[in-house]
Amino acid sequence: MDGTVRAWVDGWVVSRGAAPPVVEPWGFTIDMGLAHHVTRHVLSATNEEVEEDAVRKVADAVTGSGTWLKVFADAATISPWLGEGWEIDPAPGRLMTRRLGPQETPASVPDDYRLRTWSRGGVTRVMVAAPDGSLAARGQVAPTGATAVVDQIETSPAHRRRGLGTLVMRTLTHAAREQGAETGVLACTPDGRALYASLGWTVTAPLTSAKFTGRP
CATH class of the missing domain: 3.40.630.30 (Gcn5-related N-acetyltransferase (GNAT))
Structure with missing residues (x-):
């Protein structure tokens, strides 16, 4: 399990007022309780350690719309592993860190x-x-x-x-x-990446976000 991912999850749930994360064999499940964002699944692996079987297992088990999947790998890699009903956010995210x-x-x-x-x-x-x-x-x-x-x-x-x-x-x-x-962690969109890089933040992993909208 990547320690940076765990740190991001722990801080994110506090920041957003989400339910405490449930630890899964592949990562974390976080309940948000919003119509457009009911639950999110976050895989703890990053970069080359992300496994196709794990992504497929989590994605295939989702049946309700409003569930998000966060995977720390490129969208081009993740997209073929997702089934019907998943929409990938076109803005590529990044997980970034910086010593404070x-x-x-x-x-x-x-x-x-x-x-x-x-x-x-x-x-x-x-x-x-x-x-x-x-x-x-x-x-x-x-x-x-x-x-x-x-x-x-x-x-x-x-x-x-x-x-x-x-x-x-x-x-x-x-x-x-x-x-x-002592360490800062954030997940950013392309719009903010230049600002964070100018302040000394470095990329740890790409971040792909996908939302389940329901199968036909």
């Missing part, structure tokens, strides 16, 4: 923007408000001991390329380090 050092310091807030940080339920959230009061950027982090999962980073289109993504990330990693975390 004592130098984790927040960035400066641009003029006329407002930064707000608060913690509740084990999750630290950051909001950046635009000069007119609208949402400019946001994000959250869930420390779970030595690791912390950064999650739901977002910058509004009208406020991009102003350093707000960096501001949010540095604020979150600083908060995580203050709570004892």
Whole structure:
């Protein structure tokens, strides 16, 4: 079992308020309880260790729509192993990590923007408000001991390329380090990968997301 995957799962369920993960022979089952996201299955293997038999076994056992499958391998590899009713997210994800050092310091807030940080339920959230009061950027982090999962980073289109993504990330990693975390973990889309790479995050594995919509 990949320790990075376990760390991501443990932090993600705290960040999203999901049910505690159920450990399976092949990974984890997480209940979300949402119509569009009832349950997710996360395979613990990464890269070349992902086995076709395990993916097929998990995918074939799903019968209800709204179930997601997370596999840490390329979509081109995973796609032939999924049966009818599975739709792969076209945006290729990545699992990324970064060591958090004592130098984790927040960035400066641009003029006329407002930064707000608060913690509740084990999750630290950051909001950046635009000069007119609208949402400019946001994000959250869930420390779970030595690791912390950064999650739901977002910058509004009208406020991009102003350093707000960096501001949010540095604020979150600083908060995580203050709570004892030594390693950061996140799952990203192509839109965020360049930002994270510029801040020292490195790719551990590709991430393919597939949603079950029901068989004909």
